[in-house]
Amino acid sequence: MLVSLKPILKKAYSEKYAVGAFNVSNTLFAQAVLEAAEELNSPLILQVTEKTLRMTGLSKFAKMLVTLCKTSKIPVALHFDHGEDPATAKELLDIGFTSIMMDYSALPFSFNLKKTKELAEFAHLKGASIEGEVGRVAGEEDYILQKKIVYTDPAQAEIFVKETAVDVLAVSFGNAHGKPQPGEKLDFELLKTINERLKMPLAFHGASGTKPEDMERAISLGISKVNIDTDLKHTATLAIKQYLREHPDCEDPREYLTYAAHAIKEVVMNKIALFGSINKA
Secondary structure (H helix, E strand, O other): OEOOHHHHHHHHHHHOOOEEEEEOOOHHHHHHHHHHHHHOOOOEEEEEEHHHHHHHOHHHHHHHHHHHHHOOOOOEEEEEEEEOOHHHHHHHHHHOOOEEEEOOOOOOHHHHHHHHHHHHHHHHHOOOEEEEEEOEOEEEEOOEEEOOOEOOOHHHHHHHHHHHOOOEEEEOOOOEOOOOOOOOOOOHHHHHHHHHHHOOOEEEOOOOOOOHHHHHHHHHOOEEEEEEOHHHHHHHHHHHHHHHHHOOOOOOHHHHHHHHHHHHHHHHHHHHHHHOOOOOO
């Protein structure tokens, strides 16, 4: 069933587990992610970026995802991840998406607050949820490249949440988009401080490749939404390469894409177990 992000994350935060937010680029991979969550009876966040929507045709792909989520056996939030155009976010809410995030984190704090607040009011009128971000997560997320990390300021975060009424806040505490970099270290003391001040669901971006023990600690300190993108891209690419090595005469995309989808499903099931959301649907 298709639900907003708020009830999924409210329960996760209260019970100290996290819900995986998995980026997908086609319906086959979306089905694989949904099947993994259904088999483990886990809530789920299915998300897409603006780049994916541009490539697949916004309206058609968005409507297919809405249909998939509506027919699912478990609660699923359909989320627009790292949006750039507010008009796109509003169009997706009209189509049936239940959550949005516009990435204003690289812009001045006052602008970020003002624009996020405007969209939050629109989303909440639609019965949808919204994610905000304070601080700047380094690394590359589709078209968005942040070369330098800017850690979340707890005082700014508190003001931002109070003024915008966002349902979840993405925080920067040493995490980075893409593959983990040498010397990358998570600041758990900062995360603890943010959690103690906000007492609300927090989002962990750039979580692919995070050590299991670090993930468990982050979840204990308020992380309720965990974004997974790079791990799925990496898994799909390796699976396709492996299949074509083993079947060099294969010319049917359905065969190697199905093989990749099975690999993605296995990764998602492992992540769900790590996040502690099995049987939490």
